[in-house]
Amino acid sequence: MVEAADLPVPEAYAQQVARDANILLAKASAYLKAEDIPLLEAAFRFSAECHQTQFRQSGEPYITHPLAVADILADHHLDTQALMAAFLHDTMEDTGVTKLELSDRFGKHVAELVDGLSKLEKLEFQSKEEAQAENFRKMLMAMARDVRVILVKLADRLHNMRTLDAVREDKQKRIAAETLEIYAPIANRIGLHAIYQELEDWGFRYLHPKRYEVLNKALKSARGNRREVVGKILDAIKQKLADAKINATVYGREKHLASIHKKMHEKHLSFSEVLDIYGFRVIVDDVSTCYLALGALHGLYKPRPGAFKDYIAIPKPNGYQSLHTALTGPYGTPIEVQIRTHDMHKVAQAGVASHWMYKSGDESFGDVQQKTHQWLQSLLEIQSMSGDSVEFLEHIKVDLFPGEVYVFTPKGKILTLPQGATTVDFAYAVHSDVGNRCIAARINYDLMPLRTVLKTGDQVEIITATTARPNPNWLNFVVTGKARSHIRHFLKTMRYEEAVHLGERLLAQAARALMNQSTDLPEEAWDRYLRENAPSKREEILADIGLGKRLGLVVAQRLLTLAGLFAVGEAKSGPILIRGTEGVAVQFARCCNPIPGDPIIGLIKQGQGLVIHTHDCPQVSGRGYKLDPDKLLEVEWDVPAGKLFDVQIKVLAMHERGVLAQIAAAISEAAANIENVRMDNEADRYTEISFTVQVENRQHLAKVMQSLRSLESVVRINRLKS
Template identity: 60%
Template sequence: MKAAEAGPAPEVFRPPVSSVLALDFQQLKTKLQTYLRPEDVGRVEAAYHFSADAHAGQFRVSGEPYVSHPVAVCSLVADWHLDPQALIAALLHDVMEDTHITKAEIAERFGKVAAELVDGLSKLDKIEFRSQEEAQAENFRKMLLAMASDLRVILIKLADRLHNMRTLDHMRPAKRRRIANETLEIYAPIANRLGLNDLFRELQELSFRNKYPLRFEVLAKAIRSARGNRREVVGKILASIEERLPQWGIAAEVQGREKHLYGIYRKMVEKHLSFSQVLDIYGFRVIVKDVPSCYLALGALHSMYKPVPGKFKDYLAIPKANGYQSLHTTLIGPFGMPVEVQIRTREMHHIAETGVASHWLYKEDEKTLTELQQKTHSWLQSLLELQSASGEATEFLEHVKIDLFPGEVYVFSPKGKIFSMPKGSTPVDFAYAVHTDVGNRCVACRINGDLMPLRSELRNGDQVEIITAAHANPNPAWLSYARTGKARAQIRHFMKNAQQDESVTLGERLLNQALRPHGLTLGQISSFAWDRFLRDRGVRHKKEVFSDLGLGKRLPVIVARRLAEAQDLESGRPDVVKPKPAGAISIRGSEGVAVQLARCCHPIPGDPIIGTLRKGQGLEVHTHDCPNVAKLRGDRGRWVDVEWEHMVDDRLFDVGIRVLSHNACGVLARVASAIAEEDSNIQSVSMDGGQGEYTALNFTVQVHDRMHLARVMRGVRRVQEVVRIGRVKADGRVG
């Protein structure tokens, strides 16, 4: 934003502050003068005095005046060369939370933009972790929305978190661990996703130190000891690289670096290694002038030391999602010590260290920055999609955490487009990454030209083709192996909507049937009667009632009686229409989640059936002689008359049969062949031994209806060894 948008220069408030604070702000002011205009520096100074006034008399746990914290946050933000509005918001980020200052006052003095930033920061100031998971998730959702509308919100919040982590020593140990854990799980991954590499590493180190102080100290001591032992080898490698690159005509800056403690600790935990087994604690960075020099330098290094197979990664050709670009290779150095080397250009180095903040820091490389900004924008939009598709805040937080820890699997569409997917992704995740509609209509896939199961794990370089069908829908089983937050959120979203629509339709049918004994149909219920019914029960809309009826949360006979009573209260109501005999509800067996065929008795078309309403699960259809239905004889309000719809359908239904046969060689194959000859599919088979010369074969077969089952059973009886065959009932008996 331009400085003019911040509003007129406000009056400067100057409360007495300590000389230490004055010195802190003077250092900040000197930093600001290197890139801001004098009038903008004046606005920031006014915000500093305003903040000092608002926080007067407030102190941090360490005993320092509270305003020292906003000054430190503003100084961190100034390192990224953020604009005056962001600097003002950094200085005022706690005034709405901790003082009497309102958003309107900030807008009046410092402009609407600064006020909006402070408001966004105030909403996400107190995130609770674990102890109040729902509250934390709701606050995190607010943080996301603020971040999506203005990226400066999260940059200021990350600077705020970094300063809090640096000054965590004065907190109680339990609180230090909680804040460190929260930082590791949420803030450090966000910094990484935005490409803020330096900030990401420091947040990890500080979190490690505060979450596991003893482990941190032991590992730090081991690193100090190893540093002395390996200094000579590292110096030799550095000197040889600096000598070899000019011989190949490459002008380069070579940096040696020690790996971060948290990275070493994670490697030890994940690979079950002791510290002595972690050899690559040192790495090198080679910075060159352009992209061709990167590949030339790679050749020079591989001519010096042998590369480790499978350890080369080209992030120049395929950048990471956060814009990071570099060549990574691991070499076998002197004495067999692994040496990790990163090769990149100066511009890539800027972006690797500062990520999206490079938009403010380095504006000369417009092409690279535009691409990075587009990727960041796409990520923020994808998070907003997750937010809209997730029902509860805790579910949303689960999805976002998955996406904040991406792996590095790169796969291709049939047209050659590259998709970066988290490790462990499946074709279902790929389908949703292409488009939500592709995911919802997915039925099969080809990986590298071969038909593969949808649960197959994708690998680097796979070409994935998704096969769709117009009437296909997501399968709930996908949730057991879908990896990405987008896929999981969209599958859950679809299932909820599908259940809602089906249960509303079923509820209307159930209520219409229940109203017939009262001489009414659903269409004859007046708006007055509905309003009275909804008001008395605190329900907002008729659809909620229908949905509850379809899911078994309300009983149709009770709702019908209450509606009829409300209808009777309406004066001048016309005579009750003579009801037709109450008809049964027709069942196809393919209604979906609102109508379930009972697994205890496996009803099939042609069976006499009865429906029962199960709370929260809708209508469950049983055979009329199912023992589980007999248990509900005293609760007739939950019984529903149902009948099979008369229609030709290709749907197959599971049913159990038990075959008793002589224990002869090949009998199982002959029985299976007889079942197949009658166009029936075998879902499962098991055998009960220990019956002497007889064997019991238990099949679950798929049939269209009762007539089809009869043909299957006649075909099996023709097998010579078969003694007896029957259908398995709900109680395990054969009938």
């Protein structure tokens, strides 16, 4: 029992705080063991003592916030440790209490929960976005270890949203946007439907206050106007189910404001056009009765084609199960109906928290836990692939999209993917190795491109090859966080290895330039250099040289000095040979599109490695050349036979039938490939056609252009360099 006189809060608030605390303890005692209640009381008193000098912006003592958070969790029957963590969740962050102190007082598990909820205030970040992303990463990683972390955090955010009136308007909008972007989708993803809807409504209210006010007023008006129609439909549904001898609980439900606003925005509708504001929920005893009830309702009102969804046979990723159908009621009124069992209803309302709310052996509860566990494990996998916290958060946001498609493997297993997912997303969902090696796909037994967007019901078979590897272009169309993180990780690893090889060549060239001869850099010099640049490793130094983050000449000079070999020399080193097979560490500039035979020069560009330009390219022959000559390197072509390079040509031809076929045939006869073509009508008589063709070298390009000039229909042809 908490007494007002014992609380370290102002007298004006003591009675109310004590009353709220005792109501919460009584609520908890209804489902917890008697010996757990003193632990809760101890955590509450410790939190009140820690926060005794702190007040919320509303003027209330700060302890009212953790008390409200614990009360929300008690409504979901969370266990003792979670309720204690709710009381203590701000003590580490705001009062200087250490994790060790919490562990000694309340146990290791409670301390871990509180630590997972605490922000990383003591670390330095480059920007507020980076700090926010790192805090989310820490919280989500803690959630992957213990899902109670996110349950406490969602309750914390929900109470903050309920009391957001007290903060500045700019802060209201920032917190509301964050809630809609991160917290509401997470609540939806783990099945906390009631919390998800309330977070969405509060977020909408503070992010778009005028829209909220107008819609709220319109909804209240519509509620009165449609009450009679809704009542008639409800009575008709109850009567129809009773006639079919189906025992069911039926009630109407109103769509929440954020959902109505989202539908208006996405479908460009006015409020008067959003007719399905009201829906109906039918709760029955077992699964077979769900389908009987569906048949009865389809006999009462006509179903709308294509609007039936069976989430019982194929549950949503968060474990949600129901039959959804849309009917046309009296006066043409659209009706949405959800049909589910009592256990399904519990899962739909509480999601992963149903584990604590309903102690039951029903397999539907275990299924929710399993699906949540699988999602949490995928977070760990994405984290291991992501380069930094901002990238990790970007991947997570993608996976929180609410829409889903359900596709089948050749063996009949169902995979759930977000709307817009492609066959590459499917391949990575099967396994990361399948994604890395995929080269083609069969969708419903037909060969289709890898960028094909999947639809619910598609059967997908991925074709792989051991020599295949991810294509950077895949990042333009994949939508899942898992696919995106694996592709980026592979490309970064590949880029790093290629940068190391390039760095070795650049360093050797710089050493030759300084010594007037080829020389090996002694291991002793490397050891001393790495000690000077700790904690860098040799591969990191070489990669930095290859990517332009360090100058090879500076590193070579220091290494030779440490080895006692350095002497000033005037001779230049030999050129670096460009073979066209170096990978992403050597790039060909888009501004001039060099091909073998063009005089070229290399430009070291930070973060990109060695970029090859033509000698006459404005990027290197203009002002940049004078400002930074040390970053220009002598390079020469050494391309193996058969290697092809993209080059763009523009053809002005007579506007007549079959001209494109004639030009394509001429290019083919010159043994060149057409990679891309674009046509623009310049005038009635002429057509301008741009080609990207693949040629071996400058001589090959000349042969292609000569072949085109022999055509009577070709008026003018020239090479495009940008």
